[in-house]
Amino acid sequence: MTGNHTIPGDDQHGMDCDRCREAMSAALDGESDAAEQARVDAHLDGCAACRAWRRDAETVTRRARTGVAEPGPDLVALVLDAAPGPRARWRGTAARAGLAVVGAVQAVLGLTSLLGASMQHDAMADSIVVLGAGMAHATHESAAWNLALGVAFLAGALWTRHLAGLLPALGAFIAVLAVLSGIDLLAGRVEPARVVSHVVLVVGFVLGIAVVRAAPRSGPAPTPGGRWWARGEGPVAPHGAPAPDAARWERESDVA
Amino acid sequence: MDDARITELALRARDGHRDAAGEFVAATQQQVWRLLVHLADAAVAEELAQETYERALGSLRRYRGEAPARNWLLSIARRVAADHLRRRARRPVSPAEPAEDDRPVGRAPRPDPAESVAVRDALDALDGDRREAFVLTQVVGLSYEEAAAVCGCPIGTIRSRVARARADLVDALSEPPAAERPPRSG
Ligand SMILES: [Zn+2]
Numbered sequence: 048m049t050g051n052h053t054i055p056g057d058d059q060h061g062m063d064c065d066r067c068r069e070a071m072s073a074a075l076d077g078e079s080d081a082a083e084q085a086r087v088d089a090h091l092d093g094c095a096a097c098r099a100w101r102r103d104a105e106t107v108t109r110r111a112r113t114g115v116a117e118p119g120p121d122l123v124a125l126v127l128d129a130a131p132g133p134r135a136r137w138r139g140t141a142a143r144a145g146l147a148v149v150g151a152v153q154a155v156l157g158l159t160s161l162l163g164a165s166m167q168h169d170a171m172a173d174s175i176v177v178l179g180a181g182m183a184h185a186t187h188e189s190a191a192w193n194l195a196l197g198v199a200f201l202a203g204a205l206w207t208r209h210l211a212g213l214l215p216a217l218g219a220f221i222a223v224l225a226v227l228s229g230i231d232l233l234a235g236r237v238e239p240a241r242v243v244s245h246v247v248l249v250v251g252f253v254l255g256i257a258v259v260r261a262a263p264r265s266g267p268a269p270t271p272g273g274r275w276w277a278r279g280e281g282p283v284a285p286h287g288a289p290a291p292d293a294a295r296w297e298r299e300s301d302v303a
Numbered sequence: 304m305d306d307a308r309i310t311e312l313a314l315r316a317r318d319g320h321r322d323a324a325g326e327f328v329a330a331t332q333q334q335v336w337r338l339l340v341h342l343a344d345a346a347v348a349e350e351l352a353q354e355t356y357e358r359a360l361g362s363l364r365r366y367r368g369e370a371p372a373r374n375w376l377l378s379i380a381r382r383v384a385a386d387h388l389r390r391r392a393r394r395p396v397s398p399a400e401p402a403e404d405d406r407p408v409g410r411a412p413r414p415d416p417a418e419s420v421a422v423r424d425a426l427d428a429l430d431g432d433r434r435e436a437f438v439l440t441q442v443v444g445l446s447y448e449e450a451a452a453v454c455g456c457p458i459g460t461i462r463s464r465v466a467r468a469r470a471d472l473v474d475a476l477s478e479p480p481a482a483e484r485p486p487r488s489g
Contacts, residue, residue: 068469068470069462069463072462072465072470073462073465075469076441076447076465078447078462100470100473103477104473107469107472107476110418110422110476111425111426111437117340119332119333119335119336119337119348119349119352120336120349120352121329121332122332122349122352123328123329123332126328126353126360127321127324129353129357130356130357130360
């Protein structure tokens with residue numbers, strides 16, 4: 048830090064050493080005007096320290112501009128390879144929209160069967176108890192699971208980063224369900240309409256894979272909940288217009 | 304290449320022209336690279352530059368061309384660097400980070416190693432805001448107005464930060480040259 052260089056009689060030139068140096072710095076970058084230059088010259092006439100500083104500042108500027116001019120790597124091919132083409136981007140958007148629709152349908156199905164189960168609850172005699180759960184409770188469980196999957200699809204369409212984690216569990220569920228549905232259909236234990244409702248799950252699964260594939264790879268591993276909004280930037284614009292987080296970068300000491 | 308041309312390339316890239324995207328990268332990558340070298344460090348600059356372009360191309364859809372594309376891109380690069388530093392601060396003992404002394408060894412060839420190391424060290428020692436203003440205007444070559452747009456601060460702030468950075472560098476680099484450092488044996 049250079050500190051204050053106050054020289055007696057300085058005020059008559061309307062410029063102290065700090066302001067003179069700031070003006071000289073701006074002049075080195077072509078960002079000063081003639082009126083300011085006149086005041087700088089007036090100050091320099093009486094201030095040897097600032098005359099020396101100007102020489103040093105010129106040297107330092109030249110060294111900084113040339114001394115660090117190392118060439119960077121050529122990234123064109125890498126960047127273009129990683130960038131999704133417009134087609135892939137369109138597919139990604141379409142898949143997300145589809146996933147959101149499927150999520151809504153699935154959630155409604157889950158909700159419907161949940162309500163249906165509650166209404167039938169009184170009518171149904173809980174005569175069959177399997178592994179500690181009566182029919183009513185087993186129906187509740189299945190309805191809750193279906194509702195949860197709908198919510199998971201909707202959330203996955205919104206926050207695609209977390210979708211990948213859902214897919215293995217969902218894939219296993221669909222595989223087991225497919226086998227059991229086939230057996231139950233043959234044995235006449237289930238109505239075909241009920242099995243058809245499972246197709247929604249399969250569609251959601253396929254769309255989920257499409258969304259995950261279309262999503263741009265981003266650097267760090269996902270940190271659930273922590274990446275965007277914990278920083279107060281809001282989830283909407285992590286990049287884009289430059290303004291919103293500028294205030295945090297300013298320091299009072301640097302704002303003249 | 305001038306700003307109007309770069310902005311035009313960005314808009315064409317947004318509309319799906321891959322060759323324009325390539326030209327856009329080619330025209331801006333040196334500045335992005337330099338900014339990231341100084342705001343983060345050379346060891347991760349390439350990775351961060353890729354992340355910058357990934358974010359930029361990913362959000363091109365929302366780019367309307369109001370601000371010059373180069374400023375828009377550099378402000379993304381600046382945010383990528385800030386995110387990187389924040390991540391690194393959160394994991395202070397990450398074994399993957401090379402020690403400070405290992406950094407320059409074996410990296411890209413430099414015109415004059417001793418000189419550029421001295422300048423780099425002096426720049427690295429600057430206060431973050433001052434370094435940012437200085438690098439944007441001197442190394443990347445932006446005007447004060449452009450640097451202010453990239454940082455989202457008033458021009459006067461850039462002006463005073465650049466001057467303070469210069470003063471700090473005068474103090475650091477006008478010392479007797481660092482040649483008397485004991486040569487490393489080993
Ligand atoms: Zn003076």
